[in-house]
Amino acid sequence: MKCDVLVIGASAAGLCAATAAAKGGAGVILMDRDLDQPTHTANTLFEGMAARAGVQIDDCYVQKELDGMRIISPAGHGVTVPASGYFIDRQKFDRHYCGLAEKAGVMLLSGEAQSARLDGSRRTVTTGSGAEEIDARVVVDASGIKAVPARRAGLQPVRHPEDIAWAMEAEVEHPGLGDEMFFQYWIGSMAPGWKATFSPAGGERATLGVFVRGHGQNVQSFFRSFLQKFKAYKAGEYRDIEDMKILSVKRGGDPICVLPGEIVADSFMVTGGAAGQSGLAYGMRAGTICGTVAAEATAEGDVSCRSLSDYERQWNSEFFWEYRMGRAALETLQGLKDDEVDRLCRSLSGKTLISDGSFLKKAAYSGAKVALARPSTIFDLVMNLAKG
Numbered sequence: 001m002k003c004d005v006l007v008i009g010a011s012a013a014g015l016c017a018a019t020a021a022a023k024g025g026a027g028v029i030l031m032d033r034d035l036d037q038p039t040h041t042a043n044t045l046f047e048g049m050a051a052r053a054g055v056q057i058d059d060c061y062v063q064k065e066l067d068g069m070r071i072i073s074p075a076g077h078g079v080t081v082p083a084s085g086y087f088i089d090r091q092k093f094d095r096h097y098c099g100l101a102e103k104a105g106v107m108l109l110s111g112e113a114q115s116a117r118l119d120g121s122r123r124t125v126t127t128g129s130g131a132e133e134i135d136a137r138v139v140v141d142a143s144g145i146k147a148v149p150a151r152r153a154g155l156q157p158v159r160h161p162e163d164i165a166w167a168m169e170a171e172v173e174h175p176g177l178g179d180e181m182f183f184q185y186w187i188g189s190m191a192p193g194w195k196a197t198f199s200p201a202g203g204e205r206a207t208l209g210v211f212v213r214g215h216g217q218n219v220q221s222f223f224r225s226f227l228q229k230f231k232a233y234k235a236g237e238y239r240d241i242e243d244m245k246i247l248s249v250k251r252g253g254d255p256i257c258v259l260p261g262e263i264v265a266d267s268f269m270v271t272g273g274a275a276g277q278s279g280l281a282y283g284m285r286a287g288t289i290c291g292t293v294a295a296e297a298t299a300e301g302d303v304s305c306r307s308l309s310d311y312e313r314q315w316n317s318e319f320f321w322e323y324r325m326g327r328a329a330l331e332t333l334q335g336l337k338d339d340e341v342d343r344l345c346r347s348l349s350g351k352t353l354i355s356d357g358s359f360l361k362k363a364a365y366s367g368a369k370v371a372l373a374r375p376s377t378i379f380d381l382v383m384n385l386a387k388g
Protein backbone atom coordinates (compact mmCIF):
# COMPACT_ATOMS: atom_id res chain seq x y z
CA MET A 1 0.00 0.00 0.00
CA LYS A 2 1.17 3.52 -0.73
CA CYS A 3 0.01 6.96 0.42
CA ASP A 4 1.23 10.51 0.89
CA VAL A 5 0.49 10.68 4.61
CA LEU A 6 -0.01 7.77 7.01
CA VAL A 7 -1.42 8.77 10.41
CA ILE A 8 -1.04 6.28 13.26
CA GLY A 9 -3.80 6.66 15.90
CA ALA A 10 -7.44 7.59 15.25
CA SER A 11 -8.14 9.61 18.39
CA ALA A 12 -8.50 13.39 18.78
CA ALA A 13 -5.09 14.43 17.40
CA GLY A 14 -4.83 11.77 14.67
CA LEU A 15 -8.36 12.33 13.37
CA CYS A 16 -7.68 16.07 13.00
CA ALA A 17 -4.23 15.49 11.47
CA ALA A 18 -5.66 13.08 8.89
CA THR A 19 -8.59 15.35 8.03
CA ALA A 20 -6.37 18.43 7.64
CA ALA A 21 -3.88 16.52 5.46
CA ALA A 22 -6.68 15.20 3.22
CA LYS A 23 -8.23 18.67 2.96
CA GLY A 24 -4.78 19.89 1.92
CA GLY A 25 -4.87 17.51 -1.03
CA ALA A 26 -2.80 14.58 0.30
CA GLY A 27 -3.76 10.92 -0.09
CA VAL A 28 -4.18 9.84 3.54
CA ILE A 29 -4.45 6.55 5.42
CA LEU A 30 -5.48 6.69 9.09
CA MET A 31 -4.61 3.52 10.97
CA ASP A 32 -5.66 2.41 14.45
CA ARG A 33 -5.26 -0.86 16.31
CA ASP A 34 -8.66 -0.40 18.04
CA LEU A 35 -10.57 1.12 15.16
CA ASP A 36 -13.72 -0.95 15.72
CA GLN A 37 -13.89 -0.57 19.49
CA PRO A 38 -12.01 2.51 20.65
CA THR A 39 -11.73 3.00 24.42
CA HIS A 40 -10.47 6.55 24.62
CA THR A 41 -10.28 8.29 27.97
CA ALA A 42 -10.89 12.06 27.74
CA ASN A 43 -14.52 13.08 28.26
CA THR A 44 -14.64 16.68 29.50
CA LEU A 45 -14.09 19.85 27.48
CA PHE A 46 -14.32 23.53 28.42
CA GLU A 47 -15.50 26.15 25.98
CA GLY A 48 -12.62 28.54 26.75
CA MET A 49 -9.98 25.95 25.87
CA ALA A 50 -11.86 24.80 22.78
CA ALA A 51 -12.16 28.40 21.55
CA ARG A 52 -8.46 29.02 22.23
CA ALA A 53 -7.67 25.92 20.14
CA GLY A 54 -10.11 26.88 17.39
CA VAL A 55 -12.28 23.81 18.05
CA GLN A 56 -16.00 24.15 17.40
CA ILE A 57 -17.95 21.91 19.77
CA ASP A 58 -20.71 19.98 18.02
CA ASP A 59 -24.02 19.31 19.80
CA CYS A 60 -24.10 15.77 18.43
CA TYR A 61 -21.60 14.52 21.02
CA VAL A 62 -22.48 16.75 24.01
CA GLN A 63 -23.89 14.49 26.71
CA LYS A 64 -24.24 17.12 29.43
CA GLU A 65 -23.55 20.83 29.72
CA LEU A 66 -21.63 22.09 32.76
CA ASP A 67 -21.72 25.51 34.46
CA GLY A 68 -18.08 25.56 35.46
CA MET A 69 -15.55 24.02 37.79
CA ARG A 70 -14.87 23.96 41.51
CA ILE A 71 -11.35 23.64 42.83
CA ILE A 72 -11.38 21.98 46.25
CA SER A 73 -8.58 21.89 48.82
CA PRO A 74 -7.80 18.90 51.09
CA ALA A 75 -9.80 20.47 53.95
CA GLY A 76 -12.75 21.09 51.62
CA HIS A 77 -12.37 24.83 50.86
CA GLY A 78 -13.82 25.45 47.39
CA VAL A 79 -13.11 28.04 44.71
CA THR A 80 -15.71 28.36 41.96
CA VAL A 81 -14.79 29.18 38.38
CA PRO A 82 -17.83 29.81 36.14
CA ALA A 83 -17.06 28.49 32.64
CA SER A 84 -19.15 26.68 30.04
CA GLY A 85 -18.12 23.06 29.86
CA TYR A 86 -19.27 19.78 28.37
CA PHE A 87 -19.25 16.14 29.32
CA ILE A 88 -18.96 14.43 25.96
CA ASP A 89 -20.14 11.05 24.73
CA ARG A 90 -16.74 9.80 23.64
CA GLN A 91 -18.08 7.21 21.18
CA LYS A 92 -20.21 9.80 19.42
CA PHE A 93 -17.27 12.23 19.43
CA ASP A 94 -15.00 9.64 17.76
CA ARG A 95 -17.71 8.70 15.25
CA HIS A 96 -18.32 12.36 14.39
CA TYR A 97 -14.65 13.13 13.66
CA CYS A 98 -14.18 9.77 11.87
CA GLY A 99 -17.11 10.77 9.63
CA LEU A 100 -15.47 14.15 8.88
CA ALA A 101 -12.19 12.39 8.07
CA GLU A 102 -13.89 9.97 5.66
CA LYS A 103 -15.78 12.84 4.06
CA ALA A 104 -12.45 14.59 3.44
CA GLY A 105 -11.22 11.44 1.66
CA VAL A 106 -9.24 9.70 4.42
CA MET A 107 -9.00 5.90 4.15
CA LEU A 108 -9.46 4.17 7.53
CA LEU A 109 -7.44 1.05 8.23
CA SER A 110 -7.45 -1.34 11.15
CA GLY A 111 -3.97 -2.38 12.27
CA GLU A 112 -1.12 -1.85 14.70
CA ALA A 113 1.98 -0.01 13.48
CA GLN A 114 5.21 -1.61 14.65
CA SER A 115 7.88 0.67 13.23
CA ALA A 116 8.42 3.37 10.61
CA ARG A 117 11.70 2.73 8.76
CA LEU A 118 13.25 5.51 6.68
CA ASP A 119 13.79 4.42 3.04
CA GLY A 120 15.30 7.34 1.14
CA SER A 121 12.75 10.14 1.37
CA ARG A 122 9.85 7.82 2.37
CA ARG A 123 8.95 5.67 5.34
CA THR A 124 7.92 2.03 5.38
CA VAL A 125 5.55 1.18 8.20
CA THR A 126 5.32 -2.43 9.28
CA THR A 127 1.96 -3.50 10.66
CA GLY A 128 0.59 -6.25 12.87
CA SER A 129 2.68 -9.37 12.68
CA GLY A 130 4.98 -7.69 10.17
CA ALA A 131 3.21 -9.31 7.23
CA GLU A 132 2.06 -6.04 5.68
CA GLU A 133 3.92 -2.89 4.85
CA ILE A 134 2.68 0.61 4.04
CA ASP A 135 4.84 3.00 2.12
CA ALA A 136 4.23 6.68 3.00
CA ARG A 137 5.94 9.95 2.14
CA VAL A 138 5.17 11.25 5.64
CA VAL A 139 4.27 9.24 8.74
CA VAL A 140 2.45 11.04 11.58
CA ASP A 141 2.65 9.38 14.98
CA ALA A 142 -0.57 10.28 16.86
CA SER A 143 -0.52 7.08 18.91
CA GLY A 144 -0.79 8.64 22.38
CA ILE A 145 1.39 8.69 25.45
CA LYS A 146 3.65 5.69 24.69
CA ALA A 147 4.51 6.95 21.18
CA VAL A 148 6.01 3.58 20.21
CA PRO A 149 6.52 4.37 16.47
CA ALA A 150 8.35 7.64 17.31
CA ARG A 151 10.55 6.01 19.92
CA ARG A 152 11.39 3.15 17.56
CA ALA A 153 12.33 5.77 14.96
CA GLY A 154 14.88 7.08 17.48
CA LEU A 155 13.00 10.19 18.67
CA GLN A 156 12.41 11.41 22.24
CA PRO A 157 9.10 13.14 21.51
CA VAL A 158 8.57 14.59 24.99
CA ARG A 159 10.78 16.52 27.38
CA HIS A 160 10.44 15.67 31.08
CA PRO A 161 8.73 12.25 30.58
CA GLU A 162 9.14 11.69 34.32
CA ASP A 163 6.44 14.35 34.80
CA ILE A 164 3.67 12.48 32.97
CA ALA A 165 0.65 12.24 35.29
CA TRP A 166 -0.49 8.60 35.51
CA ALA A 167 -4.22 8.26 35.86
CA MET A 168 -6.95 5.90 36.94
CA GLU A 169 -10.50 6.95 36.14
CA ALA A 170 -13.73 5.12 36.94
CA GLU A 171 -17.22 5.48 35.55
CA VAL A 172 -19.55 5.47 38.56
CA GLU A 173 -23.29 5.32 39.10
CA HIS A 174 -25.43 6.77 41.88
CA PRO A 175 -28.89 8.40 41.81
CA GLY A 176 -28.63 12.12 41.06
CA LEU A 177 -24.80 12.27 41.02
CA GLY A 178 -24.59 12.99 37.30
CA ASP A 179 -27.01 15.92 37.56
CA GLU A 180 -24.51 18.19 39.34
CA MET A 181 -23.56 21.23 37.27
CA PHE A 182 -19.90 21.70 38.26
CA PHE A 183 -16.82 19.72 37.33
CA GLN A 184 -14.83 19.40 40.55
CA TYR A 185 -11.16 18.98 41.09
CA TRP A 186 -9.31 18.37 44.28
CA ILE A 187 -5.70 19.33 44.68
CA GLY A 188 -3.30 18.21 47.39
CA SER A 189 -1.83 14.98 48.66
CA MET A 190 -4.78 12.81 47.54
CA ALA A 191 -3.34 13.20 44.00
CA PRO A 192 0.22 14.54 44.33
CA GLY A 193 1.47 16.74 41.51
CA TRP A 194 -1.84 17.20 39.72
CA LYS A 195 -5.48 16.49 40.58
CA ALA A 196 -8.35 14.20 41.49
CA THR A 197 -11.53 14.83 39.49
CA PHE A 198 -15.30 14.42 39.50
CA SER A 199 -17.06 14.96 36.19
CA PRO A 200 -20.89 14.68 36.16
CA ALA A 201 -22.14 12.90 33.04
CA GLY A 202 -25.91 13.36 33.47
CA GLY A 203 -28.52 11.29 35.35
CA GLU A 204 -26.87 8.69 37.56
CA ARG A 205 -23.50 8.68 35.81
CA ALA A 206 -20.21 10.46 36.52
CA THR A 207 -16.49 9.80 36.34
CA LEU A 208 -14.01 9.93 39.21
CA GLY A 209 -10.28 9.94 38.61
CA VAL A 210 -6.85 10.58 40.06
CA PHE A 211 -3.92 12.00 38.07
CA VAL A 212 -0.67 11.60 39.95
CA ARG A 213 2.87 12.71 39.18
CA GLY A 214 6.06 11.29 40.63
CA HIS A 215 4.65 8.01 42.05
CA GLY A 216 4.92 5.56 39.12
CA GLN A 217 2.23 4.24 36.81
CA ASN A 218 0.21 2.26 39.34
CA VAL A 219 -1.92 4.86 41.13
CA GLN A 220 -4.58 2.53 42.49
CA SER A 221 -3.83 3.32 46.15
CA PHE A 222 -4.38 7.05 45.47
CA PHE A 223 -7.65 6.20 43.72
CA ARG A 224 -8.85 4.17 46.70
CA SER A 225 -8.15 6.92 49.19
CA PHE A 226 -9.71 9.56 46.93
CA LEU A 227 -12.84 7.40 46.70
CA GLN A 228 -13.15 7.44 50.49
CA LYS A 229 -12.56 11.18 50.64
CA PHE A 230 -15.10 11.79 47.88
CA LYS A 231 -17.77 9.73 49.62
CA ALA A 232 -17.15 11.52 52.91
CA TYR A 233 -17.37 14.90 51.12
CA LYS A 234 -20.66 13.99 49.44
CA ALA A 235 -22.25 12.14 52.37
CA GLY A 236 -24.33 15.18 53.39
CA GLU A 237 -25.83 15.53 49.90
CA TYR A 238 -26.48 11.90 49.00
CA ARG A 239 -28.01 9.26 51.17
CA ASP A 240 -26.38 5.86 50.65
CA ILE A 241 -23.37 7.30 48.77
CA GLU A 242 -21.47 4.32 50.22
CA ASP A 243 -23.46 2.18 47.75
CA MET A 244 -22.15 4.09 44.71
CA LYS A 245 -21.34 1.57 41.98
CA ILE A 246 -18.11 1.48 39.97
CA LEU A 247 -19.04 0.39 36.44
CA SER A 248 -15.68 0.41 34.66
CA VAL A 249 -12.13 1.66 35.03
CA LYS A 250 -9.65 3.19 32.58
CA ARG A 251 -5.97 3.87 33.02
CA GLY A 252 -3.52 5.96 31.09
CA GLY A 253 -1.01 8.78 31.13
CA ASP A 254 -1.75 12.50 30.83
CA PRO A 255 1.22 14.53 29.54
CA ILE A 256 -0.09 17.61 31.33
CA CYS A 257 3.25 18.87 32.58
CA VAL A 258 5.72 17.76 29.91
CA LEU A 259 6.78 19.75 26.87
CA PRO A 260 7.19 18.58 23.26
CA GLY A 261 10.66 17.22 22.50
CA GLU A 262 11.80 15.91 19.10
CA ILE A 263 8.56 15.97 17.14
CA VAL A 264 9.88 16.18 13.59
CA ALA A 265 12.37 14.09 11.58
CA ASP A 266 12.79 13.29 7.87
CA SER A 267 9.37 12.06 6.62
CA PHE A 268 8.13 11.85 10.23
CA MET A 269 6.02 13.95 12.62
CA VAL A 270 4.60 13.40 16.09
CA THR A 271 1.41 15.02 17.39
CA GLY A 272 -1.08 15.08 20.31
CA GLY A 273 -0.37 13.19 23.52
CA ALA A 274 2.56 11.41 21.82
CA ALA A 275 4.21 14.84 21.47
CA GLY A 276 3.36 16.06 24.99
CA GLN A 277 0.57 18.29 23.64
CA SER A 278 -1.89 17.46 26.39
CA GLY A 279 -5.68 17.81 26.30
CA LEU A 280 -8.39 17.04 23.80
CA ALA A 281 -8.89 20.49 22.28
CA TYR A 282 -5.21 21.42 22.17
CA GLY A 283 -4.39 17.99 20.73
CA MET A 284 -6.95 18.60 17.98
CA ARG A 285 -5.37 21.95 17.10
CA ALA A 286 -1.85 20.44 17.16
CA GLY A 287 -3.07 17.63 14.87
CA THR A 288 -4.61 20.14 12.49
CA ILE A 289 -1.37 22.15 12.22
CA CYS A 290 0.58 18.90 11.76
CA GLY A 291 -1.69 17.54 9.00
CA THR A 292 -1.76 20.87 7.16
CA VAL A 293 2.05 21.07 7.12
CA ALA A 294 2.33 17.40 6.06
CA ALA A 295 0.07 18.04 3.05
CA GLU A 296 1.98 21.18 2.07
CA ALA A 297 5.31 19.34 2.29
CA THR A 298 4.12 16.41 0.16
CA ALA A 299 2.66 18.83 -2.42
CA GLU A 300 5.99 20.66 -2.61
CA GLY A 301 7.93 17.40 -2.80
CA ASP A 302 10.10 18.21 0.22
CA VAL A 303 9.42 16.05 3.27
CA SER A 304 12.79 16.67 4.92
CA CYS A 305 12.99 17.46 8.63
CA ARG A 306 13.73 21.08 7.69
CA SER A 307 10.54 21.40 5.64
CA LEU A 308 8.32 19.61 8.20
CA SER A 309 9.72 21.84 10.97
CA ASP A 310 7.15 24.45 9.94
CA TYR A 311 4.80 22.43 12.13
CA GLU A 312 7.03 22.87 15.18
CA ARG A 313 7.45 26.59 14.46
CA GLN A 314 3.69 27.15 14.15
CA TRP A 315 2.92 25.15 17.27
CA ASN A 316 5.60 27.02 19.26
CA SER A 317 4.24 30.39 18.20
CA GLU A 318 0.68 29.45 19.18
CA PHE A 319 1.25 27.44 22.33
CA PHE A 320 4.81 27.18 23.67
CA TRP A 321 4.52 30.05 26.14
CA GLU A 322 1.25 28.75 27.54
CA TYR A 323 2.61 25.22 28.02
CA ARG A 324 5.75 26.62 29.67
CA MET A 325 3.61 28.63 32.09
CA GLY A 326 1.42 25.60 32.80
CA ARG A 327 4.51 23.60 33.63
CA ALA A 328 5.79 26.28 36.00
CA ALA A 329 2.40 26.40 37.75
CA LEU A 330 2.32 22.62 38.18
CA GLU A 331 5.88 22.59 39.50
CA THR A 332 4.63 25.02 42.14
CA LEU A 333 1.62 22.85 42.91
CA GLN A 334 3.80 19.79 43.37
CA GLY A 335 5.81 21.65 46.00
CA LEU A 336 2.81 22.83 48.04
CA LYS A 337 1.84 21.19 51.31
CA ASP A 338 -1.84 20.49 52.04
CA ASP A 339 -2.08 23.37 54.53
CA GLU A 340 -0.70 25.77 51.89
CA VAL A 341 -3.29 24.55 49.35
CA ASP A 342 -5.97 25.05 52.03
CA ARG A 343 -4.71 28.58 52.73
CA LEU A 344 -4.67 29.38 49.02
CA CYS A 345 -8.21 28.08 48.39
CA ARG A 346 -9.53 29.73 51.57
CA SER A 347 -8.19 33.10 50.52
CA LEU A 348 -9.63 32.75 47.03
CA SER A 349 -13.02 31.39 48.08
CA GLY A 350 -15.78 33.95 47.61
CA LYS A 351 -13.86 35.72 44.82
CA THR A 352 -15.20 35.30 41.33
CA LEU A 353 -12.53 33.74 39.17
CA ILE A 354 -13.56 34.29 35.60
CA SER A 355 -11.73 31.89 33.33
CA ASP A 356 -11.22 34.38 30.51
CA GLY A 357 -11.20 37.45 32.72
CA SER A 358 -8.77 39.76 34.34
CA PHE A 359 -8.03 37.99 37.62
CA LEU A 360 -6.43 34.87 36.15
CA LYS A 361 -4.80 36.85 33.35
CA LYS A 362 -3.29 39.23 35.89
CA ALA A 363 -2.08 36.28 37.93
CA ALA A 364 -0.66 34.50 34.91
CA TYR A 365 0.99 37.31 33.06
CA SER A 366 2.21 39.73 35.70
CA GLY A 367 4.19 36.96 37.39
CA ALA A 368 5.24 35.04 34.29
CA LYS A 369 8.86 36.09 34.06
CA VAL A 370 9.61 35.68 37.76
CA ALA A 371 7.66 32.44 37.91
CA LEU A 372 9.69 30.83 35.16
CA ALA A 373 12.86 31.53 37.09
CA ARG A 374 11.40 30.58 40.48
CA PRO A 375 8.13 28.62 40.16
CA SER A 376 7.36 28.84 43.90
CA THR A 377 6.75 32.56 43.50
CA ILE A 378 3.43 31.80 41.75
CA PHE A 379 2.07 30.81 45.16
CA ASP A 380 3.13 34.14 46.73
CA LEU A 381 1.79 36.02 43.72
CA VAL A 382 -1.64 34.43 43.87
CA MET A 383 -1.79 34.94 47.65
CA ASN A 384 -1.02 38.64 47.17
CA LEU A 385 -3.55 39.02 44.37
CA ALA A 386 -6.16 37.28 46.50
CA LYS A 387 -5.49 39.74 49.32
CA GLY A 388 -5.56 42.76 47.02
Ligand SMILES: Cc1cc2nc3c(=O)[nH]c(=O)nc-3n(C[C@H](O)[C@H](O)[C@H](O)COP(=O)(O)OP(=O)(O)OC[C@H]3O[C@@H](n4cnc5c(N)ncnc54)[C@H](O)[C@@H]3O)c2cc1C
Nearest residue numbers: 009011012013033042043044113143144252272273279280
Ligand atom coordinates in the same frame (compact mmCIF):
# COMPACT_ATOMS: atom_id res chain seq x y z
C1 LIG B 1 -7.75 8.86 32.35
C2 LIG B 1 -7.54 10.10 31.52
C3 LIG B 1 -8.57 11.04 31.43
C4 LIG B 1 -8.39 12.20 30.67
N1 LIG B 1 -9.41 13.09 30.62
C5 LIG B 1 -9.29 14.20 29.85
C6 LIG B 1 -10.38 15.10 29.70
O1 LIG B 1 -11.44 14.87 30.26
N2 LIG B 1 -10.21 16.18 28.90
C7 LIG B 1 -9.04 16.43 28.23
O2 LIG B 1 -8.95 17.43 27.52
N3 LIG B 1 -7.98 15.59 28.34
C8 LIG B 1 -8.08 14.48 29.13
N4 LIG B 1 -7.03 13.60 29.24
C9 LIG B 1 -5.83 13.83 28.43
C10 LIG B 1 -6.16 13.35 27.01
O3 LIG B 1 -6.68 12.04 27.06
C11 LIG B 1 -4.98 13.29 26.09
O4 LIG B 1 -4.23 14.48 26.17
C12 LIG B 1 -5.53 13.13 24.65
O5 LIG B 1 -6.58 12.21 24.60
C13 LIG B 1 -4.52 12.57 23.75
O6 LIG B 1 -5.18 12.33 22.52
P1 LIG B 1 -4.40 11.69 21.34
O7 LIG B 1 -5.27 11.79 20.14
O8 LIG B 1 -3.04 12.32 21.22
O9 LIG B 1 -4.12 10.17 21.73
P2 LIG B 1 -5.00 9.04 22.41
O10 LIG B 1 -6.35 9.52 22.76
O11 LIG B 1 -4.15 8.46 23.49
O12 LIG B 1 -5.17 7.96 21.24
C14 LIG B 1 -4.11 7.25 20.66
C15 LIG B 1 -4.69 6.32 19.61
O13 LIG B 1 -3.61 5.61 18.97
C16 LIG B 1 -3.92 4.23 18.86
N5 LIG B 1 -2.63 3.51 18.83
C17 LIG B 1 -1.69 3.50 19.80
N6 LIG B 1 -0.62 2.81 19.38
C18 LIG B 1 -0.89 2.39 18.11
C19 LIG B 1 -0.14 1.65 17.14
N7 LIG B 1 1.11 1.23 17.39
N8 LIG B 1 -0.72 1.40 15.94
C20 LIG B 1 -2.00 1.82 15.67
N9 LIG B 1 -2.73 2.52 16.56
C21 LIG B 1 -2.18 2.83 17.77
C22 LIG B 1 -4.79 3.94 20.06
O14 LIG B 1 -5.63 2.81 19.83
C23 LIG B 1 -5.60 5.25 20.19
O15 LIG B 1 -6.78 5.19 19.42
C24 LIG B 1 -7.17 12.43 30.00
C25 LIG B 1 -6.13 11.48 30.09
C26 LIG B 1 -6.31 10.33 30.84
C27 LIG B 1 -5.21 9.32 30.91
